[in-house]
Amino acid sequence: MNMKNKELVKELATRLKWTSVEVSEMLSGLSSLIGSHLVESDTVSLEDFGQFEARKKGERISVNPANGKRYLVPPKLVPVFKPSATVKTKLKDLGNNE
């Protein structure tokens, strides 16, 4: 049921009539490209799907429940994905249809 990378590559290969090697090369190229742009705080927007951007999460204090010790967790940059409007409406429809 779930679409893992293998299935994704296969599907893309059949649609594009490429070999799966080509597709996976392209995918890895794309992912590293996205990564490098996010590092530079660019947003990568894929129309009709959504956009990737880097968000800064502030530092926080977390407690290890096992020993009760408190840790200051450093701030970090995380990649986030914001779904586009079309995806959102689709989600809404999905909710309404059921």
Next chain:
Amino acid sequence: MSNRLTIKEIAAELAKSIGKDYESVERFVNELINVVSESVFTDKLVQIKGIGTFKIIQVEKRESIDVNTKERIVIPEHYKLSFSPEKELRETVNKPFSFFESIEINDDSDFASFASETEERDKADDQDEDVEIEEIIYEQEKKEEQNEKEEQAEIVVNEQLSISKEKVNIIVEKEESKPEITDEEEKEIGDPIFERPLIDEILEELNQIEKINKKEKEKIEEEILPAPPLVVNEIVTETIKEIPPPVVNEQEQVEEVVEETQEQELPIYSAEQAHDEPKVKIEAESVTPKEHRVSYEIKETNQKNEDVMDEYNENRRRESYHRSGERDSEKNSDNNKNTLVILLLAVVIILIIALSTVLYMSKDILFKSGTEKVITTQTPSQNTFTLPSGDSEVDNLEDEWGIEDEFGDEGTPATEETVKSASSATGGSDIIANVRIKRGDRLNLIALEYYGNKLFWVYIYEHNKSKITNPNSIPVGLDLVIPAKSVYNIDANNPASIRKASVLQTQILSQYRQYSNPYNQYNQYNQYNQPNDPYQYNDPYQYSDPYNNQNQYGQSPNYY
């Protein structure tokens, strides 16, 4: 920076990097989006290697309050598209912050509110920097004074005096948060004019603090400093307290200052030994410029005649009498002898400090054009970063802070290159690469690069033990040999190997804490009056700021 890239731009770049024609790349990207957005609805989960997983998840209905009308509303059950980035992508994106580590927070620290804690840390950090900036300023002053005659120096003091009144008012207002000091100050302001130079110094210090506090407020460092935050002010209070109210003439005043210097010196140095805190060292240094200035006056007075000495002794007697009343301890009889010895000792120490600071200064000038250099101290206080071994999970989280780079050439922070050469070039088969330490490098980051886990920095350290005196501060430009994984059975995927490294780390750090605190050594040198203290030339107290060159978000270094 902060560009918004569209599919077309992405496709163009991708075409360039992969070497395919633009059309097919664009088709690929579009098709990818189609496939993902279609199948995420049919399959509920799509995983893209290197990017992450898209998932449609169901959100239960819940109650909420309308922000505008303040009415209770029910948010109906709905779906949302969640994206969880793959580890690879997460790490790439977090690279600018990757040198941060989790820190254990001391149990006894007060966390009434998290914000205030952050503030406190800011303060502590600020103070750190302040002290050093002051130091530089004093050194400059000192240099001037050395070039001129003492008379002229006095004129300078007088000049400062004229400004002091205004400053006093401002500062008293500003320092409301530190009532003790303010009180002291106000008391002092009313005192005879001869105390003004000292007050002036204090005022200048405070002024500096105020100025720099504003400037540096944004600058926040990751570590928590367990040491008391108001270091400088403590010194200031001390200084003030030790001036006895009655001042007869200027020479007396000078003598008082000398005494006070001695009084200050000893406790501070011992404190330094007690803690392993670099900070304390800096405190001491911040005091030295003052001493130094004083020493000038001392020399003068000594040369003048013996009357001065008598006067001094009288003074001393008076004061010690005063003190013994307080403490019920000290010996009165052999004071004259004692103080003479102490005085001589102090003069010798002061001269050494003067000599070294001058050399230190000249080194500074050699290395950079501007003399006003702002130095940040990285105080990797070991206590906070190490954990008891055995708790391997937490150890992973918690490995230590790695290296701080030292004295870096600020002119070329980004362009410096890490020199890596193939193992064949270096000869040994058990060597992966040679790395030249550059600004901002850390052992744990190097380990992460070569071994896949920060904890394995211990092996780099082990392998280069002969070169690394202190794993927490490695000089820029040092060449390190990176051993092959097989030499130490390094395997980032093997928990046992990681655990071993973590145990080793705890050992190394505890060792390091015991024997190689550079500040302690410095201290020893000072006490044995060795004039050629190597630590003063290598100045381990100068840390360049790794935050500045490492992250792109550094336009405003405010991470919080």
